[in-house]
Amino acid sequence: MKMPSFQAERVWLAPMSGSTDAAFRRQAVRYGAPAVVSEMVAGEALAAARPDVVRKTCRHEGRGLWIVQLAGRRPEDMRRGAELLVEAGVDVIDINMGCPSRQVTGGNSGSALMREPDLALQIIDATLEGAGGTPVTLKMRLGWDHDLLNAPEIARAAVDRGVEMLAVHGRTRCQFYKGQADWSAISDTVEAVDVPVIANGDIGSVDQVDAALAESRAYGVMLGRAAMGQPWLLGQVAAHLEGRDFVRPDLSAQADGLCEQIEDSLSLYGSWLGIRIVRKHIAAHVDKAELPLDEAERRAVRAQLCRLDDPAELIAQIQSLYLNSETKAAA
Ligand SMILES: Cc1cc2nc3c(=O)[nH]c(=O)nc-3n(C[C@H](O)[C@H](O)[C@H](O)COP(=O)(O)O)c2cc1C
The missing domain is CATH 3.20.20.70 (Aldolase class I)
Structure with a gap:
């Protein structure tokens, strides 16, 4: 070849x-x-x-x-x-x-x-x-x-x-x-x-x-x-x-990655557009993460996060959602 x-x-x-x-x-x-x-x-x-x-x-x-x-x-x-x-x-x-x-x-x-x-x-x-x-x-x-x-x-x-x-x-x-x-x-x-x-x-x-x-x-x-x-x-x-081992990121690492992406998106497009463009990624994370939520709760959380316009509030809510989920999973 x-x-x-x-x-x-x-x-x-x-x-x-x-x-x-x-x-x-x-x-x-x-x-x-x-x-x-x-x-x-x-x-x-x-x-x-x-x-x-x-x-x-x-x-x-x-x-x-x-x-x-x-x-x-x-x-x-x-x-x-x-x-x-x-x-x-x-x-x-x-x-x-x-x-x-x-x-x-x-x-x-x-x-x-x-x-x-x-x-x-x-x-x-x-x-x-x-x-x-x-x-x-x-x-x-x-x-x-x-x-x-x-x-x-x-x-x-x-x-x-x-x-x-x-x-x-x-x-x-x-x-x-x-x-x-x-x-x-x-x-x-x-x-x-x-x-x-x-x-x-x-x-x-x-x-x-x-x-x-x-x-x-x-x-x-x-x-x-x-x-x-x-x-x-x-x-x-x-x-x-x-043939290498791979360690899937835990929930807190996933939250950190997602928040970094949000910040990058804000720098790339400015705050108003950046937050709108990154929403599809936030929704996909919430859909796929191992969060202890049933389907209705997951939908509600997704909708709630995708409505937020204030980046600081968005990042705080994501961090607390993932951290609480990790704490629950560890309990
Ligand atoms: C939202 C979206 C945007 C896409 N944009 C492009 C694109 O810009 N260029 C391209 O070659 N293919 C584009 N595709 C096709 C993907 O590159 C890929 O070929 C297709 O999604 C199949 O792969 P997947 O099943 O792994 O998603 C796009 C697909 C999606 C879902």
């Missing part, structure tokens, strides 16, 4: 618009996530230096490569976007051909490009040109729909052009997020190329990591939604694959 010019990690945090900002990526890497990808940004928005876009691409605190995902459907925007990312010093540029959203910037970009393979290849060429030697990776789906499962062809052409690593979400564009990701279908792409392929879609536990790797024969895994509210999951998966 031809290994990329950068450290080929086997466990990746998936790019998620509105979620994988620098504040969340910092939490993932502090618990040992080997690779984390920014939210997607559009080439033309980067060129216009829109402040919201600059924030999305921000490097996270802590270790690991700075990987930024670029989206778009105009090759010249992708070229310019890649040039700007290189100027900013990013380590790896990831091309978005995986996101099914209808509003991916510039119209039908993201996984819609899989229906337009010629344009997809022009976009890859332009990104590689703009990157000028900075490594480029590609994230895609199995194809447009089940009649057009062309990930292997696009992957082969992309690798011939210089793309160094691939991630494949085991669904088609037309499936959006419905049904189950088909890990075994990813193996067609694994067989088609001689670079590492990362399997993605519905992987949420170490058992699922093992199953996804066995079925896809991929080199590694990429996890998205499952990491929301438990940013240590990537570190846990990495430890599992390397």
